Amino acid sequence: xxxxxxxxxxxxxxxITETDARDIKTFELSFRDESDVDRFDYVCGQxxxxxxxxxxxxxxxxxxxxxxxxxxQFTVKRAGRVTRSLHSCEEGMExxxxxxxxxxxxxxxxxxxxxxxxxxxxxxxxxxxLTKFILHTENRDRFGDLTVIYGARSPGDLIYKYDLSExxxxxxxxxxxxxxxxxxxxxxxxxxxxxVTEEVAPSSENxxxxxxxxxxxxxxxxxxxxxxxxxxDRIINSLEMRMKCGxxxxxxxxxxxxxxCKDGPVFTYEQLMNMPQEY
Amino acid sequence: xxxxxxxKSEIGPLLSKLKESYQVIAPxxxxxxxxxxxxxxxxxxxxxxSNTKKVPKSVFFPQEEVMFVYSRSESGTEIKEPxxxxxxxxxxxxxxxxxxxxxxxxxxxDSEDYKDIYYIRRREGAKVIGLACTSPRQTCFCTTVGGGPxxxxxxxxxxxxxxGKYLAEPVxxxxxELTEDFPAAAxxxxxxxxxxxxxxxxxxxxxxxxxxxxxxxxxxxxxxDFWDELHTKCIGCATCxxxxxxxxxFDIYEEEEDNNSGYRLRLWDSCSLPLFTLHTSGHNPRPSTxxxxxxxxxxxxxxxxxxxxxxxxxxxxxxVQNCPVNLDIRDVISKIAVSS
Numbered sequence: 322x323x324x325x326x327x328x329x330x331x332x333x334x335x336x337i338t339e340t341d342a343r344d345i346k347t348f349e350l351s352f353r354d355e356s357d358v359d360r361f362d363y364v365c366g367q368x369x370x371x372x373x374x375x376x377x378x379x380x381x382x383x384x385x386x387x388x389x390x391x392x393x394q395f396t397v398k399r400a401g402r403v404t405r406s407l408h409s410c411e412e413g414m415e416x417x418x419x420x421x422x423x424x425x426x427x428x429x430x431x432x433x434x435x436x437x438x439x440x441x442x443x444x445x446x447x448x449x450x451l452t453k454f455i456l457h458t459e460n461r462d463r464f465g466d467l468t469v470i471y472g473a474r475s476p477g478d479l480i481y482k483y484d485l486s487e488x489x490x491x492x493x494x495x496x497x498x499x500x501x502x503x504x505x506x507x508x509x510x511x512x513x514x515x516x517v518t519e520e521v522a523p524s525s526e527n528x529x530x531x532x533x534x535x536x537x538x539x540x541x542x543x544x545x546x547x548x549x550x551x552x553x554d555r556i557i558n559s560l561e562m563r564m565k566c567g568x569x570x571x572x573x574x575x576x577x578x579x580x581x582c583k584d585g586p587v588f589t590y591e592q593l594m595n596m597p598q599e600y
Numbered sequence: 601x602x603x604x605x606x607x608k609s610e611i612g613p614l615l616s617k618l619k620e621s622y623q624v625i626a627p628x629x630x631x632x633x634x635x636x637x638x639x640x641x642x643x644x645x646x647x648x649x650s651n652t653k654k655v656p657k658s659v660f661f662p663q664e665e666v667m668f669v670y671s672r673s674e675s676g677t678e679i680k681e682p683x684x685x686x687x688x689x690x691x692x693x694x695x696x697x698x699x700x701x702x703x704x705x706x707x708x709x710d711s712e713d714y715k716d717i718y719y720i721r722r723r724e725g726a727k728v729i730g731l732a733c734t735s736p737r738q739t740c741f742c743t744t745v746g747g748g749p750x751x752x753x754x755x756x757x758x759x760x761x762x763x764g765k766y767l768a769e770p771v772x773x774x775x776x777e778l779t780e781d782f783p784a785a786a787x788x789x790x791x792x793x794x795x796x797x798x799x800x801x802x803x804x805x806x807x808x809x810x811x812x813x814x815x816x817x818x819x820x821x822x823x824x825d826f827w828d829e830l831h832t833k834c835i836g837c838a839t840c841x842x843x844x845x846x847x848x849x850f851d852i853y854e855e856e857e858d859n860n861s862g863y864r865l866r867l868w869d870s871c872s873l874p875l876f877t878l879h880t881s882g883h884n885p886r887p888s889t890x891x892x893x894x895x896x897x898x899x900x901x902x903x904x905x906x907x908x909x910x911x912x913x914x915x916x917x918x919x920v921q922n923c924p925v926n927l928d929i930r931d932v933i934s935k936i937a938v939s940s
Contacts, residue, residue: 324717326667326852330676353676374670374677374864375856379880401880415677562885563877565852568714571869572849573876575895576885577822578903583713597822600885 325568328372328417329357331393333410339396341477345443346408347384347396353415361421363387365428365451366559366587369420370567371395376406380564380582383421384446386453388460393418396446396480422567423586426451426531426557435465437523439542441472441514441534447559448533449481452488461493468523472499472514472538476507497521515541525550531557543590553591560586560600576600601770604782605789608764614778615642615692622690622727625659627652636691647761650737651695651916655845657705659689660722663842663868667718667852671861688725697742697916699730699754701845707908708848718866727774730755734796736804739917741930744807747914749800750793760793767793807930808937811911817936818902822894826939830932831893833925838870840919840929841896846912849876871895897932 331350339345352358361369363383372378379401385394399408410416426447436455440448448471455464469488473479479498488496499510499517510517514534523530530551532542539558546556562574562581569583577597579585588596606614618624619639628637628644636656639645668681702723709719733740733749742748752758757775759766767785770776785793808814841847851869856862869876872892878884886892904912913929920928 322715322717322720324681325714326718327679327681374672375854375862377854378852404880415672417677417679561879563879565850565869568716569711570708570714570716570848570850571852571866572871572899573869575899575903577898578906599822599891 326419326566328370328378328419329361330354331416331418333412333414333416334392336410336412337483339480339482341475344399344408345396345480346399347394347480348407348410349385349392349394350416350418351392358391361393361418363393363421364425365454366426366447367421367423368447368567368586369393369395369418369422370564371397371403371407372417372419373403373406373410374417376403378419378565379403380422380567382447382450382559382586384449386450386457388454388457396443396449398443419567422582424584426559426587427529428454431529432463433465433527435524435526435528436467437528437530438467438469438471439514439518439530439532439534439546440470441538442474442478443480444533444535444559445471445480448531449484451531452494453484456488456491456494465527466495467493468495468497468521470497470499470514470518470521470523472501472512472517472534474501476500476504476509495521513541514538515545518542519545522549525552525555529555529557531559533559553594554589556590558588558590558593560588562586562600601776603785603790604768604770604779605785606759606766606768606779606782608766610782611645611647611766612642615639615645618690618692621687623687624690624692625656626692636694645692647693647731650735651698651733651918653843653918653922655701655843655916655918656691656694656698657701657845659691660702660726661705661709661719661848661868665718665866667864667866669861669863673860684721688727689722690727690729692729693731693759694728694755695733695916696730696749696751696753696755696758697740697747697914698845699728700742700747700751700914701916702728702754704846704904704908704910704912704914705848707910728755729775729778730758732758732760732797732800734761734800736800737917737921739920740804740915741807741917741920742915743801743804744811744930744933745911745913745915746811748797749804750797760796762789762792762796765789807934810937814901814933814937815905817939818898821936821939822898824939826936827890827894830897830935831888831890833927834872834889834893835925836872836874836889836892837924838872839922839924840927841870841872842868843918843922845914845916845918846900871899897929897936901933901936 330353334349337347370378384396565571569580574581626645709716756772758769900912
């Protein structure tokens with residue numbers, strides 16, 4: 322019987338400092354043991370427990386696309402004990418992960434449909450995984466139009482600038498990047514994500530929308546999506562919660578009878594409307 | 601299966617025989633209390649007790665357990681699970697409420713999706729010999745939550761104290777095998793047992809008339825006003841959860857021994873404590889005792905029922921007996937059941 326609590330060893334590869342404040346970094350990890358590569362078979366929207374011995378573990382969404390075999394990326398904000406410890410790690414060092422956990426985005430259901438990705442701030446990580454997955458040559462034909470609306474507080478707070486500039490040059494994705502407030506170098510769009518969503522007005526016809534961001538952004542975006550005709554079962558969210566085990570045993574991440582770690586973290590807005598407002 | 605009679609003088613030799621193949625865990629007097637401990641000799645065993653303060657679930661789910669030890673070297677980190685070098689457990693003298701809690705914990709830890717090997721390796725092959733409650737405590741309410749003072753759930757064998765002897769009711773093949781050399785119970789013994797069972801059940805009248813009603817009230821009662829009132833006494837000490845036979849929440853924690861080695865362990869944790877759900881950002885989805893009391897009640901009487909079709913409470917009454925502010929879970933559920 323395999324022990325789900327045993328982590329696998331990873332080597333830290335490339336580390337990208339994403340933000341001007343240097344508080345968000347992307348870590349590329351590779352498996353030290355080849356046999357773990359296939360065991361860590363994940364879908365977009367899943368997460369893993371990242372562990373640093375001596376500091377502990379914390380759940381982090383997977384930021385890379387499942388198409389990028391052999392390595393896994395996590396974009397991590399420096400916030401607590403484990404993430405502080407991770408931020409002080411350097412290329413070549415060993416850390417451990419457990420997973421993948423959670424249900425992930427309903428990628429198969431979305432095939433054949435248009436996809437509208439709406440992200441705010443640092444919650445863009447698993448949306449980046451999803452966007453990269455859809456844009457992959459082997460997958461692009463299986464999805465309809467792809468619209469991505471992404472906002473951050475300031476230009477320096479935008480993550481994945483290298484991806485954004487690449488996506489901006491493609492004709493198979495409609496990308497709208499916005500900041501709450503620009504600076505002297507910013508020539509792009511200004512405005513909050515809900516407002517930009519209203520301006521862009523993506524069609525709800527044969528479409529799914531995936532919305533991840535701070536609670537305030539979600540609160541103001543959902544009425545706009547509803548106005549645009551998106552039904553609650555076509556609006557998809559991903560939640561965060563304090564977690565320990567990741568497998569529905571330790572008892573802290575539940576919302577009602579659902580555990581965010583194993584029944585989520587991805588829920589439709591329809592599901593959320595029927596769950597207690599305790600998150 | 602045939603009911604047998606075991607004279608009380610036979611219990612010592614029986615325990616000694618069982619010790620040859622199992623680590624026998626039974627109620628003993630320890631630190632001024634009676635608790636379930638691994639016995640060295642049959643003489644230690646105390647079978648005249650109401651119930652233990654601490655729960656026997658710790659045999660399968662210890663309050664603190666090392667998950668693995670790690671040590672770093674030049675070539676990488678080695679992770680080692682501590683081996684479990686012990687014979688299978690045999691629990692002797694377990695009350696029906698506690699025996700039933702094992703079946704509920706099995707649903708959580710031995711579920712289809714993820715197997716909790718730390719629990720399973722202690723639970724596998726374990727045997728449970730129960731002891732019927734002929735005189736339940738005033739705080740007992742097993743009959744309210746679908747149990748009973750003479751119930752068999754989670755047991756291999758149930759013993760009923762008839763005075764100088766036990767009537768033994770085998771539940772599993774193992775229970776039958778264990779009692780095969782003992783004489784059959786006479787009709788008079790069985791009648792006496794029936795009478796005792798009736799008396800025990802009678803003194804524990806169910807406090808909620810309709811259990812489905814309780815579940816249904818809670819289905820729609822998350823935002824109900826009754827939570828505003830119910831939690832006010834609670835001081836959030838978590839005693840109820842640490843003494844609960846069905847609570848299964850835990851924390852995962854690390855201890856460093858030196859710069860290159862340490863261990864990861866798990867410890868019982870409690871939904872009554874504010875840190876349980878506190879996010880790193882400072883946000884807490886259950887910020888006050890109101891939300892935390894609600895979580896405890898909802899988990900046991902609604903969420904657990906939805907997920908496993910059983911109440912997550914066996915009615916042992918430990919939380920009632922030991923709450924420092926007399927917050928009585930029986931009052932809580934009866935108030936909810938009759939609320940409009």
